[in-house]
Amino acid sequence: xxxxxxxxxxxxxxxxxxxxxxxxxxxxxxxxxxxxxxxxxxxxxxxxxxxxxxxxxxxxxxxxxxxxxxxxxxxxxxxxxxxxxxxxxxxxxxxxxxxxxxxxxxxxxxxxxxxxxxxxxxxxxxxxxxxxxxxxxxxxxxxxxxxxxxxxxxxxxxxxxxxxxxxxxxxxxxxxxxxxxxxxxxxxxxxxxxxxxxxxxxxxxxxxxxxxxxxx
Amino acid sequence: xxxxxxxxxxxxxxxxxxxxxxxxxxxxxxxxxxxxxxxxxxxxxxxxxxxxxxxxxxxxxxxxxxxxxxxxxxxxxxxxxxxxxxxxxxxxxxxxxxxxxxxxxxxxxxxxxxxxxxxxxxxxxxxxxxxxxxxxxxxxxxxxxxxxxxxxxxxxxxxxxxxxxxxxxxxxxxxxxxxxxxxxxxxxxxxxxxxxxxxxxxxxxxxxxxxxxxxxxxxxxxxxxxxxxxxxxxxxxxxxxxxxxxxxxxxxxxxxxxxxxxxxxxxxxxxxxxxxxxxxxxxxxxxxxxxxxxxxxxxxxxxxxxxxxxxxxxxxxxxxxxxxxxxxxxxxxxxxxxxxxxxxxxxxxxxxxxxxxxxxxxxxxxxxxxxxxxxxxxxxxxxxxxxxxxxxxxxxxxxxxxxxxxxxxxxxxxxxxxxxxxxxxxxxxxxxxxxxxxxxxxxxxxxxxxxxxxxxxxxxxxxxxxxxxxxxxxxxxxxxxx
Numbered sequence: 139x140x141x142x143x144x145x146x147x148x149x150x151x152x153x154x155x156x157x158x159x160x161x162x163x164x165x166x167x168x169x170x171x172x173x174x175x176x177x178x179x180x181x182x183x184x185x186x187x188x189x190x191x192x193x194x195x196x197x198x199x200x201x202x203x204x205x206x207x208x209x210x211x212x213x214x215x216x217x218x219x220x221x222x223x224x225x226x227x228x229x230x231x232x233x234x235x236x237x238x239x240x241x242x243x244x245x246x247x248x249x250x251x252x253x254x255x256x257x258x259x260x261x262x263x264x265x266x267x268x269x270x271x272x273x274x275x276x277x278x279x280x281x282x283x284x285x286x287x288x289x290x291x292x293x294x295x296x297x298x299x300x301x302x303x304x305x306x307x308x309x310x311x312x313x314x315x316x317x318x319x320x321x322x323x324x325x326x327x328x329x330x331x332x333x334x335x336x337x338x339x340x341x342x343x344x345x346x347x348x349x350x351x352x353x354x
Numbered sequence: 355x356x357x358x359x360x361x362x363x364x365x366x367x368x369x370x371x372x373x374x375x376x377x378x379x380x381x382x383x384x385x386x387x388x389x390x391x392x393x394x395x396x397x398x399x400x401x402x403x404x405x406x407x408x409x410x411x412x413x414x415x416x417x418x419x420x421x422x423x424x425x426x427x428x429x430x431x432x433x434x435x436x437x438x439x440x441x442x443x444x445x446x447x448x449x450x451x452x453x454x455x456x457x458x459x460x461x462x463x464x465x466x467x468x469x470x471x472x473x474x475x476x477x478x479x480x481x482x483x484x485x486x487x488x489x490x491x492x493x494x495x496x497x498x499x500x501x502x503x504x505x506x507x508x509x510x511x512x513x514x515x516x517x518x519x520x521x522x523x524x525x526x527x528x529x530x531x532x533x534x535x536x537x538x539x540x541x542x543x544x545x546x547x548x549x550x551x552x553x554x555x556x557x558x559x560x561x562x563x564x565x566x567x568x569x570x571x572x573x574x575x576x577x578x579x580x581x582x583x584x585x586x587x588x589x590x591x592x593x594x595x596x597x598x599x600x601x602x603x604x605x606x607x608x609x610x611x612x613x614x615x616x617x618x619x620x621x622x623x624x625x626x627x628x629x630x631x632x633x634x635x636x637x638x639x640x641x642x643x644x645x646x647x648x649x650x651x652x653x654x655x656x657x658x659x660x661x662x663x664x665x666x667x668x669x670x671x672x673x674x675x676x677x678x679x680x681x682x683x684x685x686x687x688x689x690x691x692x693x694x695x696x697x698x699x700x701x702x703x704x705x706x707x708x709x710x711x712x713x714x715x716x717x718x719x720x721x722x723x724x725x726x727x728x729x730x731x732x733x734x735x736x737x738x739x740x741x742x743x744x745x746x747x748x749x750x751x752x753x754x755x756x757x758x759x760x761x762x763x764x765x766x767x768x769x770x771x772x773x774x775x776x777x778x779x780x781x782x783x784x785x786x787x788x789x790x791x792x793x794x795x796x797x798x799x800x801x802x803x804x805x806x807x808x809x810x811x812x813x814x815x816x817x818x819x820x821x822x823x824x825x826x827x828x829x830x831x832x833x834x835x836x
Contacts, residue, residue, distance in 0.1 A: 146594065147594070148524070148590060148593055148594045148597065151594055151597035151598050151601060152524070152597045154597070154598075154601045155597045155598075155600040155601040155604070158601045158604060158605040159600065159601070159604040159605070159608070162604055162605055162608035162609055163604075163608055165608075165609060166608055166609060166611065169609075169612075169623075169627070170555075172621070173555065173615070173620050173621060173624075174552070174555070176620065176621045177549070177551040177552055177555065177619045177620055178549070178552070179548075179549050183551075183619050183620075183621065184549065184551050184619050187548070226548060229548050230548035231477060231478075232477075233548045233550065233553075234477045234478055234479065234481075234482070234546075234548075235477030236477075236488065237477075237481070237482060237486075237487060237488030237489065238474060238475050238476060238477045238478070238481035238482065238485070238486070238488055239474050239477065239488070240411045240412070240415060240473070240474055240486055240488050240493070241411075241488065242488060242489065242490050243410070243411035243412075243414045243415045243488075243490065243493075244409075244410055244411045244414070246695040247550060247554075248550065248551075248554060248617055248618045248619070249617050249618075249694040249695035250490065250554060250557075250618070250695065251490055251695070252410075252411070252414050252490070253695065253696065253697060253699070253700060254394075254397070254398070254410045254411075254414070256779045256782040256783075257695055257777065257782070260777075264778060264779050265778055265780070266778070266779045266780060285406075290783040290786070290787075291783065291787055292401060292783065292786055292787055293401040293402060294401040294786075295401065295405065297405065297406050297409045298406075299474055300474070300476075301477070302476075302477075305476070305477040308477065309477075312548075316550060319550075319551055319618075319619040320619060321617045321618065321619060322616060322617055322622055322625070322687075323691065324616070324617035324691060324694065325772070325776070325777030326691050326692070326772065326773075326776070326777065327772070327773070327776035327777060328776050328777045328778065329776050329778060
């Protein structure tokens with residue numbers, strides 16, 4: 139073995155490995171700081187928890203060329219307007235319930251999880267609930283006693299996970315809040331449940347404006 | 355000194371004695387992974403199977419957790435395996451390492467029993483602390499998280515202190531730095547937040563920076579050592595390659611993390627950053643293929659452990675196709691919008707975990723077996739060699755079959771559920787009921803059984819290969835002329 143060129147030498151690649159790794163990691167740290175400020179609850183992309191007091195829709199945005207969540211008129215969940223702290227406590231209980239019941243090992247949330255049951259990102263807006271007037275109660279009833287309800291033609295059924303009424307209502311709050319997150323158009327081509335009031339007079343649900351900034 | 359060809363721990367150094375304990379548990383957990391994978395697969399075909407007893411969520415959780423833990427045990431075992439060879443001195447603090455092995459194994463057993471018997475709990479923090487954290491791959495309850503961190507710190511102490519007291523080889527240096535990153539990252543997953551965007555942001559730090567960065571570098575270290583052992587490749591060559599791989603792997607993989615940040619609420623700039631860097635992630639995997647194939651060629655494939663080298667080559671190609679090609683296929687946001695969270699992900703996940711990681715840990719099982727039997731002959735003309743060859747063939751074919759079946763199902767899902775039906779729940783079930791999907795799930799199950807048969811053969815082979823072999827291991831040929 140004779141002379142080794144500099145570009146094939148061990149020391150050159152060792153130094154390269156160290157600098158590339160360090161540089162990438164520093165870049166990731168800065169991007170993480172920026173992303174954290176962009177996704178804190180109450181930011182433009184991830185609304186405050188009290189967004190559950192409002193109608194949430196999912197509308198095509200011409201400028202961004204995909205669907206974005208739109209926060210509409212006051213439409214409190216279970217007809218109860220909550221303060222920010224109450225809303226956070228309720229959503230948090232719902233999130234804890236989704237973790238404690240291991241939802242993610244059948245469903246996906248924001249597209250992540252298992253693939254045995256449907257994605258829950260826009261569960262709140264899914265047309266399967268029929269009409270918005272019965273949706274909340276249907277969701278609670280389903281979560282508490284899913285085993286003997288009609289699911290699909292496959293025979294796949296959600297098991298009874300012992301979800302209490304309180305947990306079920308909290309889970310619905312969590313799902314409603316999750317539907318308000320700006321997910322860059324995921325899922326695509328989604329047709330949300332009809333939420334218009336007859337006669338349709340709600341301008342904010344139809345104008346396609348991006349999410350308004352929520353108070354923290 | 356015992357007769358060659360019998361398993362005798364006197365043939366092993368201290369670190370290696372501990373390594374074979376880790377390997378034994380790893381192999382058992384690999385078996386558990388397969389069993390629960392088969393159960394979950396059956397539930398796709400027969401949804402009432404074990405309904406209400408072991409639901410899909412439970413089987414799937416045990417399936418993927420057994421995966422993570424058996425690979426971790428395999429990596430820890432492999433690190434102990436090469437530690438004394440590399441550092442040139444006995445393991446520092448081996449008694450602690452032995453104690454930790456038993457604690458770690460017991461903790462894993464308790465976690466699994468709780469998963470199976472308790473399964474879920476009330477929607478409050480007590481469930482997250484005691485039963486199940488409900489976050490894919492890192493479901494282990496918080497008490498176990500803390501236990502894992504403690505065990506791993508002890509393992510890290512063994513490795514770092516042994517290299518520090520002995521000598522730091524290039525492999526040793528990379529290994530120690532990589533382990534700091536690997537275990538430091540785990541801490542990013544140990545907190546609760548109601549904000550699911552923040553939750554998934556840090557969750558991906560753990561999952562992605564493990565499997566697409568630090569685990570890859572770890573297997574790079576193992577592969578470097580494995581090529582030196584089996585082929586007699588010179589250290590200078592493998593270590594130079596190792597640095598190249600680290601540069602390429604971390605250079606693409608760290609910011610490649612961005613391909614998980616397309617749809618979880620994070621800003622749009624991740625489209626560009628994640629798409630670009632993750633598209634580069636296959637490059638180091640190509641380098642590994644070139645490296646291993648070139649080294650095998652320059653040594654005319656003459657090696658002292660045929661099964662181990664065969665699994666190392668399977669690793670090089672499996673890593674490239676499973677992690678590299680299958681990852682690349684759906685990493686750009688333009689396609690990922692339609693594939694994210696479909697059977698595409700499952701196809702890629704199976705291929706990548708097997709191709710990149712399972713293969714190399716199995717190669718180390720064979721390295722260990724050879725030495726354990728007194729460094730016996732494991733080259734051509736080995737008695738009962740059909741077993742390892744058939745195990746290799748069935749495991750790899752079974753995996754490729756499952757991967758292809760899930761990919762077809764994924765194509766169908768991304769077309770029908772996503773593109774045509776607009777991702778509604780009705781669209782989901784229409785796609786799940788489509789014959790192309792259903793056929794995919796049947797074929798996945800058939801190839802799953804093939805994979806399981808390969809595993810049975812692998813275990814049989816690991817129990818018998820080299821038994822009664824008297825010839826010493828084949829000596830390494832002189833290094834290649836170039």
